[in-house]
Amino acid sequence: MRYVAKIHVLDILDQVVVSGYVFDADPKSSPDHEALEFSYTGSGRGLDDPISWLVWHVYEALQAQTAPSRVES
Secondary structure, three states: OOEEEEEEEEEEOOEEEEEEEEEEOOOOOOOOOOOEEEEEEEEOOOOOOHHHHHHHHHHHHHHHHHOOOOOOO
16 A cells, blocks of 8 residues: 545635545555545634644544434434
8 A cells, every 4th residue: 555645725714625635556456546535614713823724624624524424314
């Protein structure tokens, strides 16, 4: 396995969009290199430190992507 990823984090007014892709670049384990794409939109938090802003929103997107699915009844 050799993963390659690109993540974009964009602050758009009161929303923050985290999107990107990841794929296995190893020709032995993944000869087709099919990418997994993702996108998440969350609310802005007004953070004024760039590292805190980045970490917060990437972590928030990670939590949303890995949370169990909600079943509406």
